[in-house]
Amino acid sequence: MSHSAVASQDHGTEHSKFELFVQIAMLLAVITGIEIVTVYLPFSHTALVTILMLSSTVKFLFVIFIFMHLRWDKPFCTVLFFIGMVLAGFTMWALLQVFSAQASIPLSSL
Amino acid sequence: MRLHKFLHNSFTNIRSLGAVASLALLSGCSWQSLLGLDGKQSTFITEGPVARTQLDLFYVTCYVTFAIFVIVASILAYATIKFKARTPAEESAIPPEEGHGNPLIEVGLIAASVFALVIIAVPTLKGIWYTYDVPVEEKANAYEITATGYQWWFKFEYLNEQVPGAGVLTTGNELVVPAGRPIHVNLRSMDVMHSFWIPKLAGKVDMIPNRGNLLWFKADKPGYFWGQCAEFCGDSHALMRFRVIALSPRDFNDWLDQQSKSYRVVASTGSGLGKAQFASLRSFKENEPGVSGDFEVSPLDAWKAKQFPEKNENPELITRGMHLFSEKTCNTCHMIRGYAGAVGVAGPELTHVGSRTTIAGGNLDNNAEQLQRWIHNPGAVKPGNKMWVNGYLLNNIKLTSEDEVALVAFLQSLK
């Protein structure tokens, strides 16, 4: 891997990066606004949870790929971060599943 | 399913074969006792379907792993001996080029391990569902009990047995159940985590604060079983023991009737306090065993014998003990149904304490000598226990030998 390839790649994006960052930030703000409004809409509980989860995932991905440069970095950085993220997500999911089971309802909330 | 049935049958066959062989070999002497694995809490001797399922599954894991062990170990042993370098030339042999492994062998071995695990997995899954709760077809017949763990004793509540004016029937440290009926136990804890374990009847399930766990077991026939807390719960975790007594339905009903009564009052004869029967206290060494061998020959009979009042009771002593029970503030923690003011719930229920085979959390035989040892210095029997720390020490309770003798007589009379 030579420098020039990386450098030229960077060079091409340099002009647009400033604008891109601003655009992304605006987009994130808009998504956040939509999220807040969504909460008050008369959708079903499941639909709302899904919408919120999806929109925050989209925000999450925009930040890590654009602001945190994962898009332009070596893919290895993405792999590293995703190991942690996926394991954390999996652990959260598993914990919530275990605690959602009938057997796990604490006596104090019965 | 068919595979599983086949496997199950073959394992049962192997096991019975093994059993027959060992029987023939030892002419009647069980292999458990031969190997010293017939202890009071042996998981090899099962007396109920839950423990039996668990043991069967254990055998399945044993067979599978033993088979793998024989194969792998013999290859390893063979390789170690066969390929040992015997000469200095061999020791410095030029290493060969890096090979590529052998995909066929690797995949084959992985497949074989997966197959071996499937053999274990099938009965495991079946066992998980079977041992979790009382089977549906037996649910109607199940007997419901709530067991609560305390540092360091167990409270048992008989949810179906209402005692007029005193809530549900409650006992401590000795759980009496009907044999042949599934027992559904709700497990609760009032302080820290404990675990409820009667090895011969069922594997353990934890008692966790703010959590409603359950366990079920069934005793095949009447018997007397040892149990113990199996989750570390503080200083005297080792001394948190209990017993389960399974009775025939008739005996059980008799027992329920007896237990539902208020405490037994022994009328004073008015002849004054006689000479104390055992004025001097035998001194016990710290941590000296409180169990005697003669009781164990036939523990169930010993338990039955405890249900009746002793012949040479001293009514005067008992009456004095009865007064001391509230004088020395025992009543603030211990309930004795019918005894005015004895409504405490911090300690075990004592209404019929005299009819139990053990005291102090299953640690001491229930006799006058051991009972006196217990109330003389509870801290020496069960380090850190609440009766000692929050009772004796906090309230500065002092008992003379005479007090102890009288209290012992009173408690022993509570049949």
Place this chain on the structure above:
Amino acid sequence: MSSVASGAIDHHHDSTTSTGISNKKLLMWIFLASDCMFFGCLISTHLIYRLHPPVGTPPASSIFSIELTSFSTFILLMSSLMMALAVNAIQKGNLKSMRASLVLTIICGLIFLGCQVFEFSEFVHVKHLTISNSILGTTFFTLTGTHGIHVLIGVIWLTTMLIYSYTGRLSEKDAIDVESMGLYWHFVDIVWIVIFTVVYLLEYI
């Protein structure tokens, strides 16, 4: 030194590692992976207790103030933008522009912290939700407080870097230091994105 040259220096150092990623950046990414687990457990704790609130817990939506939280979320998003611009600036060798962006990032971070302090004191004094009087207070304050401490550490780090940029300790050659700091700051932002959704918004549906 021209901006092109300093960019080249950065790449020069990158090339001395086996992967071409600088050590500092790699360390930061692994640390963030670890921090995912950290916040994962903390958020799980909160959600588990929200799943099973003890009887008598008031609805969290009656305590939360969605307006304030939305505002601070917006502020944190903007701080992320500023941080990204700061990194962009120093990578181009533009120290001046980086300083300006850093100052704005710090101001946004401070506003966010201010909002949080206000929110906390509002909850404690007006809504009577304290860290010890209910499980909701316990998990809420611990989770958002831990996030707040992350922000605070970030602000201190940013301020230090800003000062360094004047003393000469931080120059165009040290873009990687600013970039690593930026990764941390953005991570704090994405944690807040998750917290905003699962801790706040989910309470309103």
Place this chain on the structure above:
Amino acid sequence: MADAITKSGYTAHDEKITARSSLFYRPQAKTGLMSWLTTVDHKRIGFLYGVFALFFFLVGGVEALLIRIQLAVPNNNFLSAQQYNEMFTMHATTMIFLAIMPLSAAFFNFIMPLQIGARDVAFPRLNAFSLWVFLAGAIIVNLGWFLHDGAPNGGWFGYTPLTTRAFSPNHAIDMWVMGLQLLGVASIAASLNFITTIINMRAPGLTMMRLPVFTWMTLITAFLIVLSFPAITIALVELMMDRSFSTNFFEVSNGGMPILWTHLFWVFGHPEVYILILPGMGIISEILPTFSRKPLFGYPIVVFSGACIGFLGFGVWSHHMFTTGMGTVATAAFAMTTMAIAVPTGVKIFNWIGTIWGGHISMRTPMMFALGFIWLFMFGGFSGIMHSAAPADAQQHNSYFVVAHFHYVLIGGSLFALLAGIHYWFPLMFGRKVSEFWGKLSFWVIFIGFNTTFFPMHFLGLNGMPRRTFTYDPNMGWNNSNFIATIGAFILGVGVTIYFAVMVYTYFKGERVKNDPWDGRTLEWSLPNPVPEYNYRVIPVVHARDAFWYEKQHKEEIAAEHAKLEKAESAHGGIHMPFQSIYPFIASLGILIGGVGVATIDSNPDPKVIVGKKLTVCLIGLGIFLYGVYCWALEGNEGYHLHLDGHDSSDTKH
């Protein structure tokens, strides 16, 4: 490209450095106490890790013997209930966090950079910081022995609510919590460093699939540490908050769920098991090929199965909780994942056997320990499979069967591997070799003693003896097995004593050996012993998996290459060496003082008094810590260049 050859992690900007470094004290001592306190040399740090770990290993061993004396006969009075509980809590905590983990860390530090052809780890001062924070944590965990409150006695698993203020009012648990937090910080910091080092500082040609297996396992272990320790950190934070600020995480009366602690603890606790065993597996995978004179069989599969174990290790935690009443589905799911993890573990054993198959096995002491490892680990693995059958586990859980199981895995597995590793790398570390006779003798005594101790425990457990009990009645049928186990423990103790006596003797008086006494395969054996501070005179280019075997078989080609590389490197400026630094030590000292402050000061129930006094000590600690960290940041990461040609080892400052 010439500059691609030098893999130095610290940048050496020129002019400014002199100006900046003159502001700070940059210690130069190469001998004496200061040289050790300020060292950033990964070999010295590794050595210190080893020394501390072995010290704590002996402490933990003594605790184990006291436990066995107490249990030798029924109703023994040797220890009181409380002392016994302290003993088993501290035995486990010590052995896991203060003996096996740091001993692994010693190997990571010493061996891993050598195996990848690096001159140091990526962040040398962070490495020193990890070491000193580890020591601070170790001191705080053990502080209780010398204080009125006593040592921690809540078990190494610290289940709530037993460890909350209500049931453990004094500071013993506070010390445990604080100590474990610091050990976590130390482990995570060290692991971040190792991961960066392995990924970024490999010699040219050393692709990931050429990495020695030990380095691979280091990498996986480091990942496990980085990803699992946050879980216990959170659990401990919650416990700390409960204890110090009366929050409700585990306070039942306000709706807290103690079971949550159990989950968080084992989310950490199960990966921890692999953190303990994977380094051992790595060491074994180094030793077996060397002494079988054959490359490792199925290298990619060994590596892949290691990674597989690492990943699956995060999905099996609840098998420590089969008896907590999780419900059927959760229990079944975790039983299945637990069985699944047996497959990659089994694969490793097959590959080890495949490695010795068809080789020429030299029965040297390291090999004896390695083979002992396979046998005992196999046993431990099998009893592990038995646990995965959840209903059967309901009987085995918290009984001595479990004690037998995990000692087979941790002593028979981890410890045997580490003891093998000490023997194996001793010549490289100290230039001396342990006598074969004494080495083998210690192996047999340890092997026999170990099995005598722990094999009967299988039967004790199945015969119904629960663990963590300080006494038992004579009528339970446990007397014989317990007595045998105690005898075995003393044999094991004798074996370990022989082992270490011989090690100490060898360190001072042992037979000197030339380089590469075992005809090693990996790069570290190409170095002179003891290894010079800069490790590699020339960073080698790696051509094969068994890099050093390849070099020995292609001597001329390699010699020519080395000459070329050396020229290129001296043109580049010589060998980069980092300056030593005292600040990691000072920062850790601050952490120690602050930690002691948080954990111990004053049992006064009046919160105001505690806060007042505590705050002073904590602030002093915090001040020292911040001073250390700021100086650390400001002194910069520059170093000096070493020119070996012409005048040897002359230091040239830039």
